[in-house]
Amino acid sequence: xxxxxxxxxxxxxxxxxxxxxxxLLTACSGGGGHRAxxxxxxxxxxxxxxxxxxxxxxxxxxRYYEQKLDWQGCGGAGFQCATMKVPLDYAxxxxxxxxxxxxxxxxxxxxxxxxxxxxxxxxGPGGSAIDYLSYAAFGYPTAVTSxxxxxxxxxxGVARSAPVECLSDKQMDAFTAxxxxxxxxxxxxxxxxxxxSFAKGCESRSGKLxxxxxxxxxxxxxxxxxALLGDKKLTYVGKSYGTFLGATYAGLFPKNVGHLVxxxxxxxxxxxxxxxxxxxxxxxVAFDAFAKDCVRRADCPLGTTSATDAGxxxxxxxxxxxxxxxxxxxxxxxxxxxLGFAGVLTAMxxxxxxxxxxxxxxxxxxxDGAQLLKLSDSYFERDEDGKYSNLMYANAAVNCLDLPPAAxxxxxxxxxxxxxxKASPTFGKALAWSSLSCAYWPVHPTGQxxxxxxxxxxxxxxxxxxxxxxxxxxxxxxxxxxxSSGHLLTYDGDGHTAYARxxxxxxxxxxxxxxxxxxxxxxxxCT
Numbered sequence: 001x002x003x004x005x006x007x008x009x010x011x012x013x014x015x016x017x018x019x020x021x022x023x024l025l026t027a028c029s030g031g032g033g034h035r036a037x038x039x040x041x042x043x044x045x046x047x048x049x050x051x052x053x054x055x056x057x058x059x060x061x062x063r064y065y066e067q068k069l070d071w072q073g074c075g076g077a078g079f080q081c082a083t084m085k086v087p088l089d090y091a092x093x094x095x096x097x098x099x100x101x102x103x104x105x106x107x108x109x110x111x112x113x114x115x116x117x118x119x120x121x122x123x124g125p126g127g128s129a130i131d132y133l134s135y136a137a138f139g140y141p142t143a144v145t146s147x148x149x150x151x152x153x154x155x156x157g158v159a160r161s162a163p164v165e166c167l168s169d170k171q172m173d174a175f176t177a178x179x180x181x182x183x184x185x186x187x188x189x190x191x192x193x194x195x196x197s198f199a200k201g202c203e204s205r206s207g208k209l210x211x212x213x214x215x216x217x218x219x220x221x222x223x224x225x226x227a228l229l230g231d232k233k234l235t236y237v238g239k240s241y242g243t244f245l246g247a248t249y250a251g252l253f254p255k256n257v258g259h260l261v262x263x264x265x266x267x268x269x270x271x272x273x274x275x276x277x278x279x280x281x282x283x284x285v286a287f288d289a290f291a292k293d294c295v296r297r298a299d300c301p302l303g304t305t306s307a308t309d310a311g312x313x314x315x316x317x318x319x320x321x322x323x324x325x326x327x328x329x330x331x332x333x334x335x336x337x338x339l340g341f342a343g344v345l346t347a348m349x350x351x352x353x354x355x356x357x358x359x360x361x362x363x364x365x366x367x368d369g370a371q372l373l374k375l376s377d378s379y380f381e382r383d384e385d386g387k388y389s390n391l392m393y394a395n396a397a398v399n400c401l402d403l404p405p406a407a408x409x410x411x412x413x414x415x416x417x418x419x420x421x422k423a424s425p426t427f428g429k430a431l432a433w434s435s436l437s438c439a440y441w442p443v444h445p446t447g448q449x450x451x452x453x454x455x456x457x458x459x460x461x462x463x464x465x466x467x468x469x470x471x472x473x474x475x476x477x478x479x480x481x482x483x484s485s486g487h488l489l490t491y492d493g494d495g496h497t498a499y500a501r502x503x504x505x506x507x508x509x510x511x512x513x514x515x516x517x518x519x520x521x522x523x524x525x526c527t
Contacts, residue, residue, distance in 0.1 A: 059093055065227045069103065079137075080105045084228060086156065086221045088212050101221060102160035103153045104130045106137040110146025116258075117229045118148035118514070119222065121155070123240025123264070125215070126394035128159035136237075140500045143511050148235065153225055155245075157206075157213035157397055163390040164209060164397045166202040172388050173333065176380055180338045180430040181322065188410050191433060196440045202393060203442040210443045213394070214401045219249040223256060233258030233458070235514065239497045240264040240471055243462070247479060250454035257457040259514050264497035265462050267475035269451040269482060272399075272406035273416065273435055277423050278472055280431040284424035286348040286469030287311070289494050293351075294358060301361040311426050314344070317364060326369030335369025335376075341430055343375035348469040349496040399438060402447040406435035451482045458485060461513045461520075463506065465491045465498050490525040498526075 064086055074081040082103045087093035108114050122132035129152035137150045154161040167175060175194055182188040202210060222245070226234045235258040238246035243262035250257050270278065291307035294300040302310035318337050325334035333339075347357035353375075360371035381389035407413045413436050421428035438445075454460065460483050464476025473490075480488035491498035491506050498506045505526030512518040 059091065061087070061090070061093060061224075063095075064093070064224050067228065069228055071105070078106050078109075079134075080107070084153070084221075084225060086224055088209070090217065090220055099156055099162045101153050101156060101162070101225075102130060103225065104133050104151065106133065106145075106150045108145065108147055108149050109142075112147065114149070115147045115515070116149070116231045116233075116235060117151045117226075118144065119151045119153070119225070119234065119236045121152070121236070121238045121242035121245055123238070123242040124158070124391065124395055125155070125241045125245075125398035126158055126391040127241075128154050128389070128391075130154050130160060136500070140237075141507050141511055144514055147515060149229075151225075151229065153221065155213075155218040155394075156221060157209060157390075158394045159390065162209060164202060164213065164393040165205040165390060166198060166393040166396075169382075169386050169388055171197075171201065172380075172382075172392075173386070176342070176376070176382075177333070177336045177338055179322065179336070180341060180433050181318075182433070183322075192410055192436065192440075195437045198396070198437070199440040199442055202397060206393075206397070207442070210397055211401070211446070213397045214446050215245055215248050215398060216252070216447065218245055218398075219252055222249055223253050226256060231258070232256075235259045237261040237263065237499065237510075237514075239499075241266060243471070243479065244268055247452045247454070247460075247483065250457045250460060250483070251452040254454045254457035257454065257460065259458070259517060260460045261463065261499065261510055261513065262460065262479065263463040263499045263510075264468055264471040265464055265476035265479040266471055267478040267482075269449055269478065270475075271449045272403040272438070275403075276406050276431060276435050277416070277420055278475065279470060280420050280428050281423035282472035283345060283348055283427050283431070283469045285467050285472070286494065287314075287344075287426050289467050290348065290351075290354055290357070293354060297358070299358070299362070301358060301365050314361075314426060317361070321369075326364060326367060326372075328370040328373045329368065331370050331373055333373065335364070335373045338430075339376040340364070340369065340372050341427075342379045343372035345427070345469075346375045346379040351494040396437065396441075400441035401443060401445055403438075403449060404445050405438035405441070408439045410436065412436075452479075453482060453484045455484045457483070459513075459517070459519050460486050461489060461510065462486050463489045463491065463498050463510070465493055465495060467494045468496050470496045487519040487522075488524075489520050490523075492525055492527045 067085055069082040069084060071080045071082050083100045084103050085098045086101055088097040088099055120133060120136045121129045133150060133152035137145060156162055157164040175198060178191055178194045179187050182191050234256055236246050243265040246260050246262050247268060250260060288307050291302060291310035294302055295304050295307060295310055302313045318341060321335060321337040321340045325336045328335055343360060347353040360375055363371050381391045407416060413433055416435060417429055417432045420432035462476050462480040464473045466473045477488060480486035489509055491503055499510045503526050509520045
């Protein structure tokens, strides 16, 4: 559902957040316990719109709900690994087509009464939940990790779970460098050609899987895992796109909702074009906050006058990169405008990255694009050996299946550009062109924008950050109001998502909900 571009597919959870997890122990594990009774999953073809209703009768899925997971120690530090089977197509389950999903677990560390399993998802779509678990198991408050087994599953199509594949690493290098602000018909054609080639690559390498990686499919997989973990109710923390996954689950299985934390929430009721435009506005808010902080510093590479002037100087830098890409020393690849743009956006997700961005922009002014390129590489999950994760491939596959394309032609993008530039003078044009990529996708979308009410679900906690770049605060407000049992918790601050990111106020409120089921009072705001 997040906006997707030709060379820059906007993530609801950035690679930089996942890089934190990579610094910790990466493990592959899962949960166990008594098998809970399986509930009837919805019929195949259910969409996000249908997620607010009651699941329809479906084929017999007992062999999936009754499988036994074989847990094995892995990675040290108490992590365990397992593999679960799910049907490729829930409407027509066939053992010969089953997918194998990687599951991970780190058991509760405390000696008190255990509360079951806490499933986590970092978003994306396309982010590895197993990589993120390495962070959550140690980075979440001890009050929670001591009582819950921390669990993750890489969603279908992602990382270790039947990953979607599209391009070679060299092809991906070329793809990420394509001009995202075309100035003439030739450049527009090149951008459209890149999008078509990307889509064809995905069809060629992963054609059988592409129709079956929707958010609804992954939500069904989560219910299978809930049963295999022995939990009658699902307890879950979803970040960013993970909030859409969690809300979809609640709509499909409202009676199976335990404690759901939806942090950095997405609004399922808005279409792809509106989502892209709203996100552009969110990045503008984040950049303005960065610029205001920067211009107060004597060494600000965007000047020391005003945030408005800083934006103009960044525009000039992008224009210079468009005309004359920078050298990057031993990195070898030139820093194009598109790659520089990705590098700047990467730093908008977390204010702790602002100093890195200032240094990178300072170096770029002196003719060295290496630091901005490194930021861009972290966004795309490109390692030092030039290998990419499948993050961007899964991101496109899920996005293009979940919603009809935001734009069906370059002409439609050009028509939308003024509204994008109004929402974001700095990023609007490039993010408008992000609307094009799903136009060439080889599989028709199965979802559509619609409210999710999850009538009958237990209280659900929605967390929104006022200056969140990737999931603007208004989306959290909207989701909390849509959910029949939604409760909004506000963080008045910067960055993407709020829980376990340094706010004691937010952590205390979320912990009280996870441990005791206590929702915060109406209009609760943390600073």
